[in-house]
Amino acid sequence: MPNLSERIKNMQASPIRKLAPLAEKAKKEGKKVYHLNIGQPDIETPQIFYDTIKSFNNPVLAYTGSQGIPELINSYIRYYKEWNIDFEEDEIIVTNGGSEAILFALMAVCDYGDNIVIPEPFYTNYNGFSQIAGVNVSPFLTKAEDGFHLPKKEEIVKAINDKTKAILISNPGNPTGVVYTKDEIRLIADIAKEYDLYIIADEVYREFVYDNLEYTSFMHMKDILDRVILVDSISKRYSACGARIGLIASKNKELMKNVLKLAQSRLCSPTIEQIGAAKLIETPKEYLEKVKEEYQRRRDVVYEALSKIEGVICKKPTGAFYVIAKLPIKDAEDFVKWLLTDYSVDNETIMLAPADGFYATEGLGKDEVRISYCINIDALKKAMNIFEKGLIEYKKQKGC
Amino acid sequence: MPNLSERIKNMQASPIRKLAPLAEKAKKEGKKVYHLNIGQPDIETPQIFYDTIKSFNNPVLAYTGSQGIPELINSYIRYYKEWNIDFEEDEIIVTNGGSEAILFALMAVCDYGDNIVIPEPFYTNYNGFSQIAGVNVSPFLTKAEDGFHLPKKEEIVKAINDKTKAILISNPGNPTGVVYTKDEIRLIADIAKEYDLYIIADEVYREFVYDNLEYTSFMHMKDILDRVILVDSISKRYSACGARIGLIASKNKELMKNVLKLAQSRLCSPTIEQIGAAKLIETPKEYLEKVKEEYQRRRDVVYEALSKIEGVICKKPTGAFYVIAKLPIKDAEDFVKWLLTDYSVDNETIMLAPADGFYATEGLGKDEVRISYCINIDALKKAMNIFEKGLIEYKKQKGC
Incomplete structure (x- = not known):
């Protein structure tokens, strides 16, 4: 069989989607998973x-x-x-x-x-x-x-x-x-x-x-x-x-x-x-205004939660619906996996995107995650609570 | 201003679409143009x-x-x-x-x-x-x-x-x-x-x-x-x-x-x-059957017309809805342009696709056109009549 091209072999799998099988498995085991990994808005299309x-x-x-x-x-x-x-x-x-x-x-x-x-x-x-x-x-x-x-x-x-x-x-x-x-x-x-x-x-x-x-x-x-x-x-x-x-x-x-x-x-x-x-x-202008207000409120929920957590580095983001948080741990991808496989609060957990896939330079972003706030405020509050408790527990278990 | 890439500069414009402005001009002047140049089916979507x-x-x-x-x-x-x-x-x-x-x-x-x-x-x-x-x-x-x-x-x-x-x-x-x-x-x-x-x-x-x-x-x-x-x-x-x-x-x-x-x-x-x-x-199987029968009838109309014209080389095609005809002229693109700019029968003319754009080897296909039969039988008969008469007239005018 002739080889595939080097360029296709060298492409990375999507860092946002590659851990999806772990989320699927968690769901099959009955856990609810809040998706903070994808930028799929939940707002109604006009x-x-x-x-x-x-x-x-x-x-x-x-x-x-x-x-x-x-x-x-x-x-x-x-x-x-x-x-x-x-x-x-x-x-x-x-x-x-x-x-x-x-x-x-x-x-x-x-x-x-x-x-x-x-x-x-x-x-x-x-x-x-x-x-x-x-x-x-x-x-x-x-x-x-x-x-x-x-x-x-x-x-x-x-x-x-x-x-x-x-x-x-x-x-x-x-x-x-x-x-x-x-x-x-x-x-x-x-x-x-x-x-x-x-x-x-x-x-x-x-x-x-x-x-x-x-x-x-x-x-x-x-x-x-x-x-x-x-x-x-x-x-x-x-x-x-x-x-x-x-x-x-x-x-x-x-x-x-x-x-x-x-x-x-x-x-x-x-x-x-x-x-x-x-x-x-x-589409009436109010649509975009209301959507923006909603995301701003969500941004506040996420940022407030992050700023309370010891060791997390994150300035208040002012646009889009993402934030990258630097965590006081060594391997953010391991943390993201662990949240899906080993952790839950009231049988609920969260999925994040490990941030190293967003860097071109090898080795950067290993201690960072991207959080997307495309879920409603109530869900977001629960998700950020899981984030905080999960991080504390993870640090304890891993001894960092 | 930095240069554009070589690869984009080297791309050819679509041979099917590049003469569209001439067809637009003919239409503005009140001519009806039968499009035998494009593979856009006219059959209804299920x-x-x-x-x-x-x-x-x-x-x-x-x-x-x-x-x-x-x-x-x-x-x-x-x-x-x-x-x-x-x-x-x-x-x-x-x-x-x-x-x-x-x-x-x-x-x-x-x-x-x-x-x-x-x-x-x-x-x-x-x-x-x-x-x-x-x-x-x-x-x-x-x-x-x-x-x-x-x-x-x-x-x-x-x-x-x-x-x-x-x-x-x-x-x-x-x-x-x-x-x-x-x-x-x-x-x-x-x-x-x-x-x-x-x-x-x-x-x-x-x-x-x-x-x-x-x-x-x-x-x-x-x-x-x-x-x-x-x-x-x-x-x-x-x-x-x-x-x-x-x-x-x-x-x-x-x-x-x-x-x-x-x-x-x-x-x-x-x-x-x-x-x-x-x-x-x-979709009921009859849909595809009827569509196929319709195209086969059209193929017959086109092929019969072509086989009657002196000097045209074309074997009966058996699939898709295209045929390439080799014409007894030197410059098929010139013929295609001339049909749009200088010729009509009862104020109607046709648009063809010059075939050289379908060859990679420079110089090939210069005496060929592609005919697409995506119009109804009546229109197709009129169009092929224009094709035949136009070709005879073109040869006379150009002395070939």
């Missing part, structure tokens, strides 16, 4: 999405154009206007979720062996897309102690070399929950200019910024717009992950003309989901 | 698909598992049983159309710089996927004079070298309409064994085989099943191209375990379309 697809009555479920349906593209244009971001029709291409948008962005600016600079820890699938695109990840470190804000410029530019084509950055950050300040966005923009790089801006959590903080998009940096490739998605914003509808957008029309060739090769994004997504723009 | 998605009422449109929903995987298993093909649950992964399945297959067996052997002419997007995967296409030639059946073994194996990892073959063939005989499938199977290669079998047109011919799948070659990677899709079978639901399947479980990592990186295929697709298995 009804207008379902109403729209229910009234779809074309006799033939045909391909759409590769760029996406005009109604959806125009709804995106209207959406961005509210954020003071101007796009024209030929500057947006609909993608199969934010996932495909990231892959297209990497393909468009990198050849095999090129690299991209990313602050670590970062969204683990950036590794997968890089592997698929044959691109290397050159990370620079951000730390729990700093709330995962950017380090000094000299630390960032150390990661850049002559093979670097872009800086990939998510803001608000998954898995850190950081929201970069305007000065930080400006710093990255200046570095991109100085080193002649693209910026791949993953802004899928734009609507999830708490404490009335100001949000700065890379699309607000007017002097570098031809360098910015925006990656976005309706998945989190409208709690519609299963629609797999995202977009790639850029004011750099030459780039978008080329990305369209990638889009043509896979024909189109799903038709019915595009039609439903195009109507989401009509 | 009602059960729409009924199913209408009754979907989960409040949250969530991700599915990366492998796809069990209902859909099990419906595929049942479908293949009818074709005497046995799959188990962990041998199938749902993909975003056949497109993603091809990309996954290439990624799984090829590293950068490896190559795949393909009979040319071939589905043009194989070029796009190869470009994305960093894989070279090593073609061997099949000819209009032979009805695009396989050449002798020595011609095929000439295309194989030490970088070759797989043979990619579509059966029935797009763009040729060829259906390979059992002996031909056996020949490819034997070559794969002898040269230690995978076979990527694109069988999305399996249901479209005419004249009561027997269909042989690579999955029927029991001695090479661990080498076969099946690519399939519901797009053509159920006239549901816009659903973007396909699959990759293989009895090689180690391969499928690795492909799952690729699938995890893009999270999942669209949820609602998966749910609708899972019910398509319940």
